[in-house]
Amino acid sequence: MNTVRIVSAAFRLPAFFAICFSSFLAAQISSGAPPNILLIVADDLGYGDVACFRDGVAWRTVKPAPPGTKPPATLHLDRLAKSGLMLTSFYANDAVCSPTRAALMTGRYQHRTGVINVLGQLSEAMEQTASTGETPFTGLGADETTIAELLQKAGYRTACIGKWHLGEMSTQHPMDNGFDHFVGTTAGAGDNFAMRDQRGRSTFWRDRELAEASGEYYTDLLANEAIGFIRQPSDQPFFVYLPFTAPHVPYFAPGDRDLAWDGNEKGPRSDLHAAYAEVVEALDSAVGRVLQALEEEGLDRHTLVVFTSDNGPVDYGSATPFRGRKTNLYEGGVRVPTIVSWPGVIKPGTQADAPAMSMDLFRTFAVAAEAEVPAELQLDGVDLTPLFSDEGRLPERSLFWERGVGVHMKQFHRRLAAIRRGNWKLVLPGPGKPPELYDLSNDPQERHSIATDHSAVVAEMKAAFDAWRTDVYADCPYDPDELILRLRKAGIIAEQQPSS
Numbered sequence: 001m002n003t004v005r006i007v008s009a010a011f012r013l014p015a016f017f018a019i020c021f022s023s024f025l026a027a028q029i030s031s032g033a034p035p036n037i038l039l040i041v042a043d044d045l046g047y048g049d050v051a052c053f054r055d056g057v058a059w060r061t062v063k064p065a066p067p068g069t070k071p072p073a074t075l076h077l078d079r080l081a082k083s084g085l086m087l088t089s090f091y092a093n094d095a096v097c098s099p100t101r102a103a104l105m106t107g108r109y110q111h112r113t114g115v116i117n118v119l120g121q122l123s124e125a126m127e128q129t130a131s132t133g134e135t136p137f138t139g140l141g142a143d144e145t146t147i148a149e150l151l152q153k154a155g156y157r158t159a160c161i162g163k164w165h166l167g168e169m170s171t172q173h174p175m176d177n178g179f180d181h182f183v184g185t186t187a188g189a190g191d192n193f194a195m196r197d198q199r200g201r202s203t204f205w206r207d208r209e210l211a212e213a214s215g216e217y218y219t220d221l222l223a224n225e226a227i228g229f230i231r232q233p234s235d236q237p238f239f240v241y242l243p244f245t246a247p248h249v250p251y252f253a254p255g256d257r258d259l260a261w262d263g264n265e266k267g268p269r270s271d272l273h274a275a276y277a278e279v280v281e282a283l284d285s286a287v288g289r290v291l292q293a294l295e296e297e298g299l300d301r302h303t304l305v306v307f308t309s310d311n312g313p314v315d316y317g318s319a320t321p322f323r324g325r326k327t328n329l330y331e332g333g334v335r336v337p338t339i340v341s342w343p344g345v346i347k348p349g350t351q352a353d354a355p356a357m358s359m360d361l362f363r364t365f366a367v368a369a370e371a372e373v374p375a376e377l378q379l380d381g382v383d384l385t386p387l388f389s390d391e392g393r394l395p396e397r398s399l400f401w402e403r404g405v406g407v408h409m410k411q412f413h414r415r416l417a418a419i420r421r422g423n424w425k426l427v428l429p430g431p432g433k434p435p436e437l438y439d440l441s442n443d444p445q446e447r448h449s450i451a452t453d454h455s456a457v458v459a460e461m462k463a464a465f466d467a468w469r470t471d472v473y474a475d476c477p478y479d480p481d482e483l484i485l486r487l488r489k490a491g492i493i494a495e496q497q498p499s500s
């Protein structure tokens with residue numbers, strides 16, 4: 001139990017650091033008014049999909065591309081990186097959509113919120129095993145405090161424009177979670193024009209109404225909605241959360257409006273690498289237009305912009321230079337291209353390699369906005385504003401991942417975990433498989449496990465992981481181990497971990 005207490009205390013140290021470093025920000029912000037905050041999230045965009053993050057390493061995609069295929073041009077993202085700070089070791093909290101978004105919105109490990117897998121799959125698993133009269137877990141709980149709620153209370157006008165994916169029940173709607181305005185989809189994906197899902201149902205919302213999308217290319221529609229919100233005259237600062245659906249499947253490029261689509265997961269094209277690159281380029285242009293609107297409104301010097309992704313790439317994207325992809329916990333599954341820009345505060349063309357995670361943005365935004373974080377909020381994320389200056393450092397800490405239980409791809413569950421501490425990365429591939437230990441400083445591609453040479457390090461990191469797991473699941477609204485037992489008993493998941 002001592003270990004639990006020590007680890008928990010370490011999680012809560014950041015409050016102390018936030019106080020120390022907020023003086024740095026106070027000195028930097030001359031106007032005294034809190035900045036606007038624009039958080040742009042790409043969906044399934046890989047580390048190597050953005051040119052400046054490849055840093056000269058030859059581009060390759062998860063599934064090899066046909067000869068002659070070119071990487072997407074990401075001129076606007078590269079320019080944004082030049083204007084600010086590249087976070088080269090920024091991680092998504094999970095290797096899939098919903099859990100990362102839960103952590104992003106709450107500043108907590110998603111395991112505390114219960115959103116431990118893609119919501120559709122998780123809810124399906126629960127519904128299939130629920131007892132009579134039992135309400136299965138369906139998404140973000142009403143008792144969670146989101147960063148939008150915090151900023152709304154601090155006087156911000158707030159908008160969520162894009163993909164929510166944190167629940168479809170009425171209490172889980174973005175407007176019940178701190179957003180004044182919502183345009184987008186509460187589901188995981190849709191086609192890129194009508195925003196219909198694979199069953200042909202509209203997934204497009206305007207505030208609280210399920211609506212028909214205009215038919216404009218969806219990435220452009222979201223950018224235009226964000227620009228419209230930014231341009232509204234107001235004496236309040238804004239928080240715009242802009243989670244694009246690109247480049248998640250299905251792949252519809254701007255020129256693909258009239259292509260026939262039979263509803264297959266990947267979209268209407270057969271040249272999927274090329275389609276993917278076009279989708280990424282459309283995303284890059286849309287980001288460029290939003291940034292240009294900030295400049296035109298004279299707001300760029302008073303806006304903190306963060307660009308990130310919710311997990312690594314699938315087949316047609318690139319995790320260059322790393323191993324891995326969406327759904328696994330090698331670096332390519334979770335290390336995501338992340339850029340922070342705040343002209344006048346952050347020096348242009350800077351980089352920081354400190355490990356950071358999606359959940360850190362909550363406290364970072366709170367510090368930037370000088371919004372008080374209520375003491376009872378059990379945040380796991382730290383304040384990243386120390387990285388905004390040359391000398392800034394983050395507190396020493398370990399980062400933890402555990403993929404959740406779910407029902408997917410012919411019914412199996414996976415319990416995959418990883419820990420990063422300093423340059424060590426421990427991957428726990430699941431029951432019956434030996435742990436893998438990598439030293440990322442000389443093996444960033446996680447090719448050569450040195451677990452057997454460093455058994456003490458493995459044991460220490462595993463113990464820290466076990467303590468972390470006990471701590472975060474104590475808050476989970478249900479017992480995931482009990483859920484696994486139920487799923488096994490119902491024959492929904494296999495007894496044994498499948499090899500994959």
Ligand SMILES: [Ca+2]
Binds near residue numbers: 096097248310
């Ligand atoms: Ca995703």
